[in-house]
Amino acid sequence: MLDKKTGRKPTLTIKDVAAEAHVSVGTVSAVLNARTNVAQATRDHVEAVMERLGYEPKSAARALRRNFVSSIGLIVPDLNNSFFSQVAQGVQRGIADHDILMTLCLSWAQSKREEYFAQLLRSQRLDGVIYLSGTGLPSASLVELTKTRSVVFVDEVLPGIDCPSVLSDNRRGAREVMRCVLEAGHSAIAVIEGPPRLWTSDQRLSGFREALYSGDKDPDQLDFVTGDYSEKSGYQAATALFAGDRDSWPTAVVCANDQMAIGVINFCREASISVPHSVSVTGFDDITEARLMHPALTTVAQPGFEMGRSAAHLLLHSIGVRTTAPDATHFDTSVRVRKSVAAAMR
Template identity: 75%
Template sequence: MDDAKQRDKSRPTIKDVAVEARVSVGTASAVLNGRANVARETRDHVEAVMKRMGYEPKSAARAMRRNLVSSIGLIVPDLRNSFFSQVAEGVQRGIAGHDILMTLCLSWAESEREEYFAQLLRSQRLDGVVYLSGTGLPSTSLLELTKTGTVVFVDEVLPGVDCPSVCSDNRRGAREVARCVLDAGHTEIAVIEGPRRLWTADQRLSGFREAISSCGLDPDKMRYLLGDYTEKSGYQAAAELFSGEEGNWPTAVICANDQMALGVLDFCGEAGISVPQAVSVTGFDDIAEARRTRPTLTTVSQPGFDMGRAAAHLLLHSIGVRAEPPERCDFDTNVRIRGSVSKPPK
């Protein structure tokens, strides 16, 4: 028996993994291939067993030996925002079992870095790219990349770029979270917008304004401050909002994402402004931190993991690795009502 055959014989099989994890072979295989019909707890358990046993899919081992591993790129603004981390995890799950290597690039929402990574990935002749834009600007290299390779956008639509995308209903989510604030009785409302060049920011602002208008209020009479989706910009906006006489303060601050809402909560905590007794605060994305703030943050949930996995499946289908496209590319959003919203102070 030669060395290669001896190594294959000593490696754990998917059946060995199933026995060790106390699941069926079908379930273990479903986890390996990133299928959606496995409970998260079961999937995490089986993956832990695979890691502990050193399980390596035979297809991946053969591909590595023959140098046939495909490569895709993933460009994201950063991983500090856990929504982007969820998307990245979903992309990785979506390519599991397909002999594909993912290259992660962090752009920090800087146009120069997005241009650099698009140029680099194009020169590497990758099979495709999953792209989360932090700038909303279609760089020259990105446009070239869309011509020579396959690109799938997640949660953004760029002007002049004709590419498939996976998005959630940002407008509806923004409209519904704003209605929570309005239904609580607030009329003195401030909105902290996201970067105006981004499609998501535009959609969310439109949703906020639609909700305000539907309640018989003039959206143009509300106060709007421009943020950049970072916690720092939320903090700075709050400092501006609460710098004058208390009688001129808003009773509610609607933020276009959770990071900025966290900045508002930080400022209020430092300034001794009680949330939600003195001011209500909302966010968007439902990042992990939103459930750990005090009070917990009312926000809009969008399924980052599922969106990332769908983007991976869409990309794999486009490059001929996967026979079927994802079941859906448009995802719902849902309001998570928590402790940061109450009636306005009397």
């Protein structure tokens, strides 16, 4: 219906919504501000009326009237790994339609920094925290944080802490990428595993070993080197793996993440070791650089953006901002076969 004076649709107010829904203005306000003292049936009814009327609340104005903006914390190891960047972008997209401010904390996978941020965020006026651990250590401050704030983990499970998690099938992905190497005829295989204590490291290592067993290979007869998920640790591991006689070199190096695989490829380039003709290399995560490498890296893709968005929706649901939980909190992984794997030459 058009306004007779302006010829435009009149601006709807919260009073119009209340009158149409046959509820009080206070009830509509409670629905808009995601308060928990409104019955679900009433909330659904008011939201349906707002949608039918085309009522669009001015979120920023509401936030100013409340004198605060809801806020969450996001703890990630770093942003050099583009998987973490994808998760952060997904979180931001997941909160974009709400009055939410995100505080980003970089732990650099250091236990002291994780402890510090858990303690700091516990003292702040936050509604919840999304947490990506780089250490796998359940610090005392983190335990206390989970008692006072809603916490959601992404791609990690910490022992002794009962919090919802958004995960991908790391084990299956590792199993499938190892099978890809085995199907190429490789038997002299080295594995660069991730840091101890991390759930992702354990899951990926288990997947590698399962594929080896099913391929009639004894994992205990292969070289396993521990890395820390950094490019530097991959480079250092390659230095050790290719230090002896050429006959003792692996024909394939399976890495627990892409950054370590990039370190291996960089070492091989400097040492004039051809990838994939002399040695095949695989990674895990499918970060942006994986497909830009020369050769492009065969790896396992996990949907970082979707996982981050799901974590945001899960957190918003737990703090009462969203009325429904996300459709998925467990995501599939898939192998991206590129140019870094070739048939074994020996």
